[in-house]
Amino acid sequence: MQLTDVELKKMIDDGSKAAVEAALAEKAAADKAKEEEHKTALRAEFQEVYEANKKREEAAGIKPLSPIEKLSRLIIVAAFGQCEPDRMLASAKKMFEGDKELHGYIQKGMEAGVPSTGGFLIPQMLSSEFIDPLYANTFLDKIGLTKYPMPNGSLDFGRGASSASFTWGAENPVNDKTGMTFDEVKLSAKKGSAYVPISNSLLRYSPAAVQGIIAANLQEVFAEAINTAALYGTGTAYQPKGITLQSGIQTLGSSATAISADYIVAMVSLLEQANVKMLKPFWVMSPMMKSWIKNLKTSVGAYHYREEMTKDKTLEGIPFIDTTLSSYTNTTTDYADLFLADWWYFLWGVGHDMELQMSKEATYVSGSTTYSAFQRDETVIKILAELDFAVKQPKAFVHGTFSVS
Numbered sequence: 180m181q182l183t184d185v186e187l188k189k190m191i192d193d194g195s196k197a198a199v200e201a202a203l204a205e206k207a208a209a210d211k212a213k214e215e216e217h218k219t220a221l222r223a224e225f226q227e228v229y230e231a232n233k234k235r236e237e238a239a240g241i242k243p244l245s246p247i248e249k250l251s252r253l254i255i256v257a258a259f260g261q262c263e264p265d266r267m268l269a270s271a272k273k274m275f276e277g278d279k280e281l282h283g284y285i286q287k288g289m290e291a292g293v294p295s296t297g298g299f300l301i302p303q304m305l306s307s308e309f310i311d312p313l314y315a316n317t318f319l320d321k322i323g324l325t326k327y328p329m330p331n332g333s334l335d336f337g338r339g340a341s342s343a344s345f346t347w348g349a350e351n352p353v354n355d356k357t358g359m360t361f362d363e364v365k366l367s368a369k370k371g372s373a374y375v376p377i378s379n380s381l382l383r384y385s386p387a388a389v390q391g392i393i394a395a396n397l398q399e400v401f402a403e404a405i406n407t408a409a410l411y412g413t414g415t416a417y418q419p420k421g422i423t424l425q426s427g428i429q430t431l432g433s434s435a436t437a438i439s440a441d442y443i444v445a446m447v448s449l450l451e452q453a454n455v456k457m458l459k460p461f462w463v464m465s466p467m468m469k470s471w472i473k474n475l476k477t478s479v480g481a482y483h484y485r486e487e488m489t490k491d492k493t494l495e496g497i498p499f500i501d502t503t504l505s506s507y508t509n510t511t512t513d514y515a516d517l518f519l520a521d522w523w524y525f526l527w528g529v530g531h532d533m534e535l536q537m538s539k540e541a542t543y544v545s546g547s548t549t550y551s552a553f554q555r556d557e558t559v560i561k562i563l564a565e566l567d568f569a570v571k572q573p574k575a576f577v578h579g580t581f582s583v584s
Contacts, residue, residue: 246312251393252281253301254535255386258377258558262299262537274386301533310529313564316402318500319409322461322522326529329565332368334528336571366528368565369419371408373400374543375560376552397562406504409525409568410463410518419568422518422525427573429453430580434514438471438581440483446519446577447495453574458523462499465507468515469499471583514582524575530565537561 244252252275259274260267268285275281284301301309314320327334375396381389407421414420422428429449432442450457464472472494475483487493497519507515541552541559552559570576 245394246308247394247397248390249281249284250309250313250397251390252278253284254375254377254393254560254562255382255389256281256285257299257535257537258382258560262535264299267299299535301535309533313397313401314405314529316398317405317409318463318502318504319405319522319525319527321500322459324459324522324525324527326527327366329366329368329528329530329567332530332565334366336364336366336526336569364526364569364571366526366567366569368528368530369417369567370563370565371404371418373397373404373562373564374541375400375562376543376545376550376555376557377560379539379556379558382558401564403504405566406502409527410505410516412568419566421568422520422570422576423516423578425570425573425576428570428576428578429574430578432517432579432581434508434512434580434582436581438468438475438517438583440475440477442579442581443472443484443495446517446579447497449577450519450521450575455521455572455575456523457521460497460519460521462494462497463505463518463520464499464501465503465505465515466501467507467513468505468517468581469501471515471581512582514580517579517581518577519579520576524571526569526571528567528569534563535560536563 252271256267256270256274259270264285268282271278271281271285285299310326311320314326375393377389377393381392408419410421411423412419412421414424431446431449432438436442450460469488473482473485473488477483484494487496488499492498505516505518507513538559538561539552539557541561542549543552543559544550550557
């Protein structure tokens with residue numbers, strides 16, 4: 180039974196506190212159930228429209244847009260419509276008249292409501308489609324890591340905090356307790372922002388050209404941010420914690436330690452000694468570190484790893500990935516980081532809430548330079564996304580730092 184507001188007021192007037200609390204709880208539960216029912220209906224309706232539109236395009240021989248191209252179009256109409264859903268819909272119908280799917284996205288966004296920060300909330304069924312393409316250029320994606328959804332902004336994983344033990348003795352030994360203790364690894368969504376500056380001249384005269392520019396820039400900016408956070412994230416309230424700051428990981432070398440084949444073998448041995456399963460082992464290094472390792476020679480002048488790294492793309496039989504986001508410092512003594520890990524133990528949580536915001540007056544930083552959108556006649560679109568990182572077993576990660584001298 181769901182009470183009306185009038186009935187609730189009467190109960191309050193009658194002074195029945197317990198009954199009022201129970202009724203309020205019942206009303207809140209009923210409202211939540213109704214909201215979930217509405218969302219489910221919206222998702223079903225959206226899926227039906229999506230499938231019908233897809234069949235229509237296939238029958239007409241129209242090549243479907245990629246998820247990044249869809250997001251690019253959404254950003255363009257957000258810029259024209261100043262992230263106001265009704266104005267965005269009008270812009271979409273004018274600029275992309277035949278794109279019924281885009282119109283549907285915006286309508287669903289209007290029904291989802293306006294975020295507390297303002298702007299446009301991308302419907303979840305659409306943001307889910309964007310996530311994989313946005314992260315496609317990250318080394319984490321190239322390794323093939325699973326992305327764990329965080330539908331409520333967090334996710335908990337149990338892990339063994341201590342090893343199980345085995346006791347020899349009588350059939351039923353007294354006072355012997357064996358087993359594991361467990362703790363939790365928690366993923367908690369950290370909100371990050373990608374800034375997309377768009378020339379107003381291009382927006383006015385060539386929106387089709389803007390679509391391609393946005394698509395290329397989005398993947399690049401997301402890859403740079405996520406690669407950096409995965410390795411060096413600070414772990415503050417607003418940023419994921421990267422490998423280098425995870426408690427309990429293994430380390431080797433320093434900025435004054437010359438790289439050698441012995442240290443490379445030692446890094447592998449550290450994982451083996453820790454009984455790491457090696458289900459998804461990968462090296463991660465900078466291009467400069469890759470060059471140093473390729474040039475390592477034996478006492479008789481033969482290259483240790485050059486043939487293996489060139490032909491097989493492995494080091495000590497383990498695949499490697501090079502990225503410029505792995506630290507390299509060029510000083511009097513050049514030194515760089517080298518990571519070896521079983522990345523199966525790395526947790527990558529992804530939230531499905533994405534928002535668009537826009538400004539024609541914002542300042543933004545590119546490289547080390549600050550720009551003004553107003554002075555440059557630009558519209559800046561901000562995309563807010565959520566993610567977090569954690570490790571299930573710190574001993575599965577080795578962070579090495581070595582020099583070339």
